[in-house]
Amino acid sequence: MNMRALLVAFTLTFAAPVGLAQAQPAPSAATHDHGVPVQRIVSPGGIEAWLVSNATVPMIVLSAYWRGGSAIEPGNLTGVTNVMADMLTEGAGELDTNAFKERLQDLNMGLDFGASWDGVGMSLTTLTENRDAAAEMARLALMQPRFDDAPLARIKGQLMVGIRQRETNQGYIANLALDRALYPDHPYASRVSAASVQAIDRAALQERRSALLTRAGLKITIVGDIDAETAGRMIDRIFGQLPQGAPRPEPPDVHLHPPTPLIIRPLPQPQSLILFAAPGIGYDDPDWIPLAVANYIIGGGGFSSRLMDQVRERRGLVYGIGTGPSVRDHSALIIGSAQTENQHVAEAIAVTRAEIGRFYRDGATQTEVNDAITYLTGSFALDLDSDVKIAGVVGGYQAVGRPIDYINRRNDLIRAVTLAEVNRVIRRLYNPDAFTFVVVGQPPVDARGELVVTQAPAIPHGDDPAAH
Structure with missing residues (x-):
């Protein structure tokens, strides 16, 4: 392995x-x-x-x-x-x-x-x-x-x-x-x-x-x-010969600084890497499973996600874009990334922020929640189709403190998620103003070091991605 x-x-x-x-x-x-x-x-x-x-x-x-x-x-x-x-x-x-x-x-x-x-x-x-x-x-x-x-x-x-x-x-x-x-x-x-x-x-x-x-x-x-x-x-x-030892010292929990709207790190490359992150939640949070559903809808579902649809498919601004929870023992983030040509950075960030904002404002639809649940439960079998994969999943659950029967209850817990729970976690975690954006590359900037928009982006407003 x-x-x-x-x-x-x-x-x-x-x-x-x-x-x-x-x-x-x-x-x-x-x-x-x-x-x-x-x-x-x-x-x-x-x-x-x-x-x-x-x-x-x-x-x-x-x-x-x-x-x-x-x-x-x-x-x-x-x-x-x-x-x-x-x-x-x-x-x-x-x-x-x-x-x-x-x-x-x-x-x-x-x-x-x-x-x-x-x-x-x-x-x-x-x-x-x-x-x-x-x-x-x-x-x-x-x-x-x-x-x-x-x-x-x-x-x-x-x-x-x-x-x-x-x-x-x-x-x-x-x-x-x-x-x-x-x-x-x-x-x-x-x-x-x-x-x-x-x-x-x-x-x-x-x-x-x-x-x-x-x-x-x-x-x-x-x-x-x-x-x-x-x-x-x-x-x-x-x-058997290992000493008993003592509990390890623990680093402090992370206390996140206020978000920085945009950080640019110049690097002579034809393409730019964009990272964006906001405060997240840990595995033991009651909203963890609703977050899994929400994340699938906004950026974790590949070509079916809202961000992929709005930023790549409709506008061709990025090669790919995705999001996911990033959890360590003492920190939790929602993090996303995208790769794009330098001249598209400003537009890509603008559309990404706008789509996250619409998600925050309007929430998900029942159809989106149903589709996310179907995928998250149905794809789980692929994580269990070999002994090596089973060891990874079971060992992962054990390491993060899940109960021994969690592998048995996981899909049922996801199926039980409601639209109201998903929209609650969206309102809790997807405020677009909470995100820090980092760009590494050579995007066009003005004398103040701010991004230059080379083409006015078509910002998503009220259209429902689930209808397309």
């Missing part, structure tokens, strides 16, 4: 919480309408996990997530958590980098680690017949990483190249500008620097590993050809 995809799954809920010696399933088991049973098990060593047993394919997928990531690393060592995660598969025990990777290849297994702002993730995939050997490789990576000088120098060198290249990367520049406009003093607005990379050494990696990779805050999901008893033994084999 791709580690980046795994960490994304841990942040999305739409695509997109022994004593038994034999690790028998506890009564809290759930089966959703796609036939995936989710069990809570506890290993003989006392480690809890969620298990989906499925013997259809002789494969096992295990994902693990530790709460605590880049947002709580020392300020002079920004980036150390990501480097530590990368280094876990660069040699362990008696196996140096080459030997470790050759062993993974011989076992036809995957083992990846990655870090996000809020956590560290692990993904293991193995054939059933290689289960024990694969578990031993994961144990070695967690308990006996070598952190050798040569692979560390290589990874730090790659980071230094990335630092140089990011100065011309539109996505990096736009996201940094947005973060620093909305929460400039929060760790989420920090970025790795040449100085912080140079300061990362073996001792720093060991400290991060010891601080983060403990039983405290550990969430484990196992999917595939394995029963509860065997899964319990596998869990103890991999994670």
Whole structure:
């Protein structure tokens, strides 16, 4: 499983919480309408996990997530958590980098680690017949990483190249500008620097590993050809030697600065990247599911969304435009993006703001809500058509604190959303004046640095997109 995809799954809920010696399933088991049973098990060593047993394919997928990531690393060592995660598969025990990777290849297994702002993730995939050997490789990576000088120098060198290249990367520049406009003093607005990379050494990696990779805050999901008893033994084999640890320190919650209507970051490119964002809500907010429906209507539904219809299809101002909730442990935004030719930036922003304003003023229609519900519930099966995908969804729900039966109730919760609930969340979150817009490129500007409109946009007014 791709580690980046795994960490994304841990942040999305739409695509997109022994004593038994034999690790028998506890009564809290759930089966959703796609036939995936989710069990809570506890290993003989006392480690809890969620298990989906499925013997259809002789494969096992295990994902693990530790709460605590880049947002709580020392300020002079920004980036150390990501480097530590990368280094876990660069040699362990008696196996140096080459030997470790050759062993993974011989076992036809995957083992990846990655870090996000809020956590560290692990993904293991193995054939059933290689289960024990694969578990031993994961144990070695967690308990006996070598952190050798040569692979560390290589990874730090790659980071230094990335630092140089990011100065011309539109996505990096736009996201940094947005973060620093909305929460400039929060760790989420920090970025790795040449100085912080140079300061990362073996001792720093060991400290991060010891601080983060403990039983405290550990969430484990196992999917595939394995029963509860065997899964319990596998869990103890991999994670049983981890120290108990203590709850991680938490960064403060984000307190968003007032919106900035427009931020322009000049970059000599023929096209401009536009980002726009406003305050959002977290997964535990009662309006979260109505927000999923509202987002689909305004910008999450591809070519069926209002923004795609108004800004791209009708006016040809952008190549594409979309929106979605962006949730971290201590922040929540509604964020959107679009790519366009420089000369169309002013018009594209004007039409986008106007359409969001009309959405805020008039709300959605019953037809739009019905269509969104049909898509969000019907497409869910595509997120569950392989063990790898199931592990991502179940692990994601577990990581963000959903109850074990959420996968069973998710579609029913969406079907229960009403037009009134959707319009309530629209009025709560889609005030066009709450959005900050960032442009990276070379749009036409006047002497005051303000965008120049090269063609008067046809602003949407009262026409109903649902009627087209």
